[in-house]
Amino acid sequence: MSIRDIFKKNKPNKSITITRENHDIPEGIMTKCPECNHVMLTKDLQKNKKVCPNCQYHHKMTAKERIDDFLDEGSFQSLDDHLQTVNPLNFPGYIEKVNSDMKKTSLNEAVLTGIGKLDGQQVVVAVMDSFFRMGSMGSVVGEKITRAIEKATELSVPFIIFTASGGARMQEGVISLMQMAKTSVALERHGAKGNLFISIMTHPTTGGVSASFASLGDINLAEPQALIGFAGRRVIEQTVREKLPNDFQTAEFLLEHGQLDAVVPRHEMRKTVSTIVKLHVKEAI
């Protein structure tokens, strides 16, 4: 090494690249909480309903995990798994992206719907999956949710939805916007017949989903710390040119501003919703 090299700004090989042998823990065995940086066994996190034991941060659940956690064991029968997304605006690469998420999640689209039992009470549920195209709503999501609502209306049973969505599916254009209207007209009919609708907003619920069925529950619940809002934080910051508070658009923020009935931790969700359903049984009392 010459004298010149010592004073060089970009020294070659300054940092050591960690090779594969240096950490022999296989991918996925450990999980780091994005909130508190607590490192734990993924298995333990799963056992705790994906809630961080250290800081109570609610990690995102897949639709299937949610169904397993929420409904009576083995009671779930899915609906409309055969609907297929098409490419109405011929966006390059759109179908490929949908296909790859289908493989990743083993779902046909960003929502899983079906009939099941909650503490023995029949309900129709829809669970959105944010691992599928950010849970965004296109034609198939809108159609599956609408059919699920209609099924609940037909059976005169409560309709329960777990929302998780970035909003409308841009690649389907104005048709995706119209899914907001489609699901809403179905909910109107469901409600006009005296049927119950419970909306449970999970992280994240924004845009067109938040501005339609997610906000239309007879009872609106949310999981702790879930991001819920109409416009994106960055858009608002650019519009109003001020720094927004840290808790802006969290479930707790919404509760404080009168926009939610309650924030319910995941460990109490099943019991809470089941009690609400029980209190709405028409023959009761």
Place this chain on the structure above:
Amino acid sequence: MVKTLPFEEPLVQLRSKITELKEFTSNADVDLSKEIEQLEQRFINLEKDIYHHLKPWDRVQIARHPERPSTLDYIKELFNDFIELHGDRNFGDDAAIVGGIASFEGMPITIIGHQRGKDTKENIRRNFGMPHPEGYRKALRLMKQAEKFSRPIICFIDTKGAYPGKAAEERGQSEAIARNLLEMAGLKVPIISVVIGEGGSGGALALGVANHVHMLENSTYSVISPEGAASILWKNAALAQKAAEAMRITAPNLKEAEIIEEIIPEVLGGAHKNVHKQAEFLKDVLLNSLNELKSLSEEELIEQRYDKFRKIGVFSE
């Protein structure tokens, strides 16, 4: 002086040449009247050629034209005895949405619409036609009032979208929009919505769950602005022109997708060229719609609205 749009540039140039030539002949001793006549003919042809072959991006620009007639302009032209009704009875009065009662060809109606400003001062007062939750709640209050008195409801849609602001979120922008979608679905009176300018996303749809939805020829209706779509899909807002085509947001596009009922023709060059004549076109379509919907019972109206929105969606089974 009416603002000219980029695609109208050839017209402006030809017009100035004609003017120049006219000035020249009046000062000089040559007769160029034949040439001028020819140029005038060429101008008319060029005008037709340009305005009959508008690209989606041209239409976006017409829809955003500062002189484009707004809700209040059409109210003045179409209705008598308009009385504006203010406030949501909870928080305040949002000037980005106007509403009230009026008489339309002798028939009492409720009219509600987004309202942009014509100049900076008015735009600030009206928040550029981007409503807060209280605007949507005012609209809903007036719709419920219309239902009570069995008045048809006419909505004019003209907004970039619901306002993305801190206060709007705190007061429940999502819930306000969602509530309108649901409540409009169940109203027992005819609802007709007309997109008169920009129909931007949920903020537009909140006045759009109607029995009949029409669009002016050069209006747009979309899930996101072309600029927004370009920045999300291609990470570049400058590709808005391309996005305007790809997103299929024009009246002919929506008619083809069977989302709207009628395309209301515009006067050559856009509604701003002649508000009075444009209002006549609008009136014809509104009257037809009202006559058709008046024959439906309350249940049939709700049923028809349900079917209209229920069938929207493209997928395979």
